[in-house]
Amino acid sequence: MSERCQIIGVLDNGCSGLSATALTGLQEAEVVIAASRVLKLFAATIMQAECKDLTGNLSLVPEWINVALAAQKKVVVLATGDPLCHGIASFLVKKLGVDKLEIMPNVSSIQLAFARIGMAWQDAKICSVHSKDAGEWYRGAGAEHGLYALLQTINQHDKLAILTGPENNPARIARMLMIENMANLFNMVVAEDLLCTDEKLFQGLSIAALAEQEFTGNDVVILCRVQEKADALLFGYADHAFKQRKPDKGLITKREVRAVSLARLQLTANSIVWDIGAGSGSVGIEAAKLCIQGHVYAVEKNAADFAIARENARNFGLHNYTLIENKAPLGMQDWLEPNAIFIGGSGGELAGLIELCLAKLQANGCLVMNFVTLENLNTALETLKQSDALWDITQLQASRSQPILHMSRMQAENPVWIVCAQKEIAA
Numbered sequence: 001m002s003e004r005c006q007i008i009g010v011l012d013n014g015c016s017g018l019s020a021t022a023l024t025g026l027q028e029a030e031v032v033i034a035a036s037r038v039l040k041l042f043a044a045t046i047m048q049a050e051c052k053d054l055t056g057n058l059s060l061v062p063e064w065i066n067v068a069l070a071a072q073k074k075v076v077v078l079a080t081g082d083p084l085c086h087g088i089a090s091f092l093v094k095k096l097g098v099d100k101l102e103i104m105p106n107v108s109s110i111q112l113a114f115a116r117i118g119m120a121w122q123d124a125k126i127c128s129v130h131s132k133d134a135g136e137w138y139r140g141a142g143a144e145h146g147l148y149a150l151l152q153t154i155n156q157h158d159k160l161a162i163l164t165g166p167e168n169n170p171a172r173i174a175r176m177l178m179i180e181n182m183a184n185l186f187n188m189v190v191a192e193d194l195l196c197t198d199e200k201l202f203q204g205l206s207i208a209a210l211a212e213q214e215f216t217g218n219d220v221v222i223l224c225r226v227q228e229k230a231d232a233l234l235f236g237y238a239d240h241a242f243k244q245r246k247p248d249k250g251l252i253t254k255r256e257v258r259a260v261s262l263a264r265l266q267l268t269a270n271s272i273v274w275d276i277g278a279g280s281g282s283v284g285i286e287a288a289k290l291c292i293q294g295h296v297y298a299v300e301k302n303a304a305d306f307a308i309a310r311e312n313a314r315n316f317g318l319h320n321y322t323l324i325e326n327k328a329p330l331g332m333q334d335w336l337e338p339n340a341i342f343i344g345g346s347g348g349e350l351a352g353l354i355e356l357c358l359a360k361l362q363a364n365g366c367l368v369m370n371f372v373t374l375e376n377l378n379t380a381l382e383t384l385k386q387s388d389a390l391w392d393i394t395q396l397q398a399s400r401s402q403p404i405l406h407m408s409r410m411q412a413e414n415p416v417w418i419v420c421a422q423k424e425i426a427a
Contacts, residue, residue, distance in 0.1 A: 003074065004069075004099070004100055004101055004102045005065045005068070005069060005075045005076070005077060005092075005096075005100060005101050005102070006022075006025045006029075006074075006075075006076045006077070006101075006102045006104060007076075007077045007079060007083045007088070007089050007092065007101055007102070007103045007104065008022045008025060008026060008076055008077070008078055008079070008083075008104045008106075009022075009079055009080070009081050009082055009083050009087075009104060009105045009106030009107075009108075010038060010041070010042070010078050010079070010080060010081075010106060011080070011081065011106055011107065011109075011112075011194075011195050012041065012080075012193065012194060012195045012196045012218070013195040013196075014041055014042060014045075015042070015045055017106065017107075017195065018106070019104070021104070022104050022106075025074075025076060025104070026042065026045055026046065026076055026078075027045060028074055029046065029049045029074050029075065029076035030049055030050065030068070030073040030074045030075070031049060031050045031051075031052065031064070031068040031073050031074070031075040031076070032046045032049045032050070032051050032052070032075075032076050032077075032078065033051075033052045033054055033061055033064055033065070033075065033076070033077045033078070034051075034052075034053070034054060034077065034078035034079070035053065035054055035055050035078075036053045036055045038078045038079075038080065039051050039053060039078075042078065049076075052064055054077075054088075058088070058091065061077070061088070061091075061092065062092060062095040062096055065077070065092070065096060065100070066096070069100065077092070080109065081105075081106055081107065081108035081109045081110070081111075082105040082106060082107075082108040083103055083105060084103060084105060085108050085110065085126065086126070086127075086128040086130065086163055089101070089103050109163070109191075109194055109220050110124075110126060110161045110163070110220055112191065112194045112195065112220075113161065113189075113191035113194065113220040113222055114161070114222065116191055116194075116201055117189055117191075117201075117203065117222065119222070119224075121159075121161060123158075123159055124159045124160060124161045124222075125153060125156075125157040125159065125160045125161070126160075126161050126163075127149075127150060127153050127160065127161075127162055127163070128162065128163040128164075129146075129147065129150055129162065129163070129164055129165065129168035129173070130163045130164060130165040130168070131146070131165065131168065132146070132167075133146075133167035133168065134146025134147045134167070134168050134172075135147075136172065136175065137151070137172070137175065137176035137179055137180075138179065139179050139180075140322055142295050142297065142322050142335075142336065143272060143294065143295035143320075143336055144336060146168070147168065147172075147173075147176055148295070148320075149293065150162070150173070150176075151176060151180065151319055152292060152293050152319065152320055154177070154182070154186075154223060155182075155292075155319050155320075156229075156292055157225075157229075158224070158225040158228050158229055159222075159223070159224050159225070160221075160222070160223040161220060161221070161222055162220070162221040162222075162223065163220060164215075164217070164219045164220070164221055165217055166216075166217030167217075169215045169217060169219060170188070170190045170202075170210060170213070170215050170219050170221050171210060171211050171212065171213050171214070171215060173188075173221060174188060174207045174208070174210040174211035175211045177207055178207060178208060178211060180319055182319075183206070183207040183208060184226070185225055185226060185227075186207065186223045186224060186225055186226060187223070187224045187226060188205075188207050188210055188221065188222070188223055189201070189202065189203045189221070189222040189224075190202040190203075190210065190213075190215065190219050190220070190221055190222075191219065191220045191222070192215060192216055192218060192219045192220075193216055193218050193219075194218075194220070196218075232289075233289075234286075234289050234290055235258075235259070235262055235286040235289055235290055236255065236259055236286075237255070237282070237286065238255060239252055239254060239255055239282075242280050242281065242282045242285070242312050243280065243308050243311055243312055243315075244279075244280040244308060245280070245304055245305060245308055251279050251280060251305060252279060252280040252282050253279065253282050253283050253344060253370060254398065254413055254416075256396065256398040256413070257370060257396055257398070257416045257418065258282055258283055258286065260394065260396055260418055261283060261342060261368050261370060261418055262283065262286055262287060262290070264366060264368045264394075264418065264420045265287065265340040265342060265366050265368050266339075266340065266366045267287060267290045267291055267294075267339075267340055268291070268294070268339070269290075269291060269292050269293045269294065270291065270293045270294045271287075271290075271291040271294040271338075271339045271340050272291075272294055272295055272297075272335075272336045272337065272338045272339050272340075272362075273287045273288075273291060273294065273295070273296040273297070273338055273339070273340045273341070273342070274296075274297050274298075274299075274332070274335065274338045274340075274341040274342070274357070274360075275287065275296060275297070275298035275299070275341075275342050275344070276298075276299055276328045276341065276342065276343045276344070276345070276346070276353060276357075277299070277300065277301075277328065277343060277344040277345020277346060277347065278298040278299060278300040278305070278306075278309045278323065278344065278345075279300065279305050279309065279344055279345060280305065280308050280309055280312060281298060281300075281308070281309030281310075281312045281313055281323065282312070283342050283344060284296045284298040284309075284321065284323075284342070285309075285312055285313055285316050285318065285321065287340070287342070288313075288316075288318050288320050288321040289316070289318075291320065292320070293320075294320065294339075295320045295321070295322065295336065296320060296321045296322070297322050297324075297332070297335045297336075297338075298321065298322065298323045298324070299323070299324050299325075299326055299327075299328045299331060299332060300323065300324075300325060300345075301325070301326060301327040301328070301345075301347050303325065306323070306325040309323055310323055327347050327349075328346070328347065328349065328353055329349075329352075329353065329356055337360055337361070337362050338357075338360060338361060338362065338365060339361075339362050339365045339366075340365060340366050340367075340368070341357045341360075341361060341365070341366070341367045341368070342368050342369075342370075343357070343367070343368070343369040343370070344369075344370055346376070350376055350379045350380060350383070351379055351382075351383045354367070354369075354380060354383045354384065354387075354421075355383065355387070358387055358389055358421065358423060361423040362423070363423060363424070364422065364423060364424070365422070365423050366420060366421070366422050366423075367389070367420070367421040367422075367423075368418065368419070368420050369418070369419045369420075369421075370416055370417070370418055370419075371416070371417045371419065372414055372415070372416055372417075377393075377417050377419070380419050381393075381419075384419070384421055387421070388424060389421040389422060389423055389424070390421065390422045390424060391419065391420060391421040391422070392419075392420055393417055393418070393419050393420075394417070394418040394420070395415055395416070395417050395418075396415065396416050396417075396418055397412065397413065397414075397415035397416070398412075398413045399411060399412045399413065400413065
């Protein structure tokens with residue numbers, strides 16, 4: 001077996017950007033693996049080596065390395081910048097183990113981009129969309145879209161560095177920000193073809209202007225929030241924080257019941273949540289606040305309540321919440337399979353909805369339902385008894401203080417049954 005495979009970080013200034021050790025390693029290489037653009041950049045230096053283009057062949061690279069090492073050949077992989085920063089090195093360490101590799105990082109394009117504008121970068125969130133074509137962003141796109149994770153990351157941070165590609169380029173990111181009404185929240189800088197003779201820096205342009213630019217595909221985007229994002233309450237909002245239709249006390253899941261229901265949903269940051277019978281949207285909206293990398297799909301059949309829930313979602317500035325006007329289960333066929341489902345209203349289709357939800361829930365997922373009538377409670381129990389789900393009931397009755405003259409009294413809210421079912425992990 002030959003010595004270890006060297007993974008050398010390179011820049012667009014070619015050999016002049018390499019250390020003496022890295023340059024010697026490249027000059028002595030018998031097998032060189034790199035993307036086509038990088039192979040072309042170093043063509044004069046690696047003329048005597050066997051060159052392998054990894055473009056579209058990433059899965060073959062570990063085997064190429066093993067074959068070369070077994071043949072006692074010196075093999076080098078060239079990667080841009082720091083190979084461990086959204087680069088190939090992490091993949092190769094996982095496939096081959098670190099003992100077979102010697103990683104020689106270079107300055108990353110992210111470092112260079114921040115250096116060009118004289119800005120510290122240690123507090124920046126680094127992410128990459130240098131991957132397959134995700135397609136243009138559109139309003140209402142959900143977690144299935146290739147740019148969804150980027151949008152959620154942008155929404156959570158004040159400073160970001162984004163590695164882009166030919167398709168998922170800076171203009172596409174700018175258009176996404178415009179669609180989501182976030183263009184006025186950030187300043188955007190694009191550093192293009194760093195260290196090349198035609199290096200460009202797009203600075204001081206509006207995001208709308210950048211959305212119309214043509215880019216080469218070799219770009220780093222820097223996003224800085226105009227005003228740092230203020231800390232916001234995650235959940236437990238007062239009822240009056242949500243607009244609601246008020247024939248009586250408001251068609252909304254009250255805060256006390258909402259808090260327990262959210263707890264029983266067992267949410268994580270990445271949860272996919274269904275909110276069936278959204279009403280004013282309070283449960284789904286608070287779930288979206290908690291599932292910052294997940295997504296909430298909500299459905300409401302009543303036109304007036306749908307309009308209110310939509311306004312509430314807009315007021316909370318959510319970008320991971322999709323609401324449709326329909327009678328469940330209509331319109332739900334394209335939703336991602338959920339980890340958690342909340343049923344606040346069933347439109348007379350309760351038994352069928354429970355069966356559908358249990359079928360669609362991911363393993364160990366939670367179904368939470370709120371009932372105020374004995375009839376719906378009975379229907380739910382009869383349906384659950386015929387399933388394999390584990391279930392339990394909590395009756396919750398809260399009383400709130402109310403002024404009376406110069407004193408206070410307790411006013412009872414309606415009792416609510418919280419029915420919880422969990423889909424067991426398959427053996």
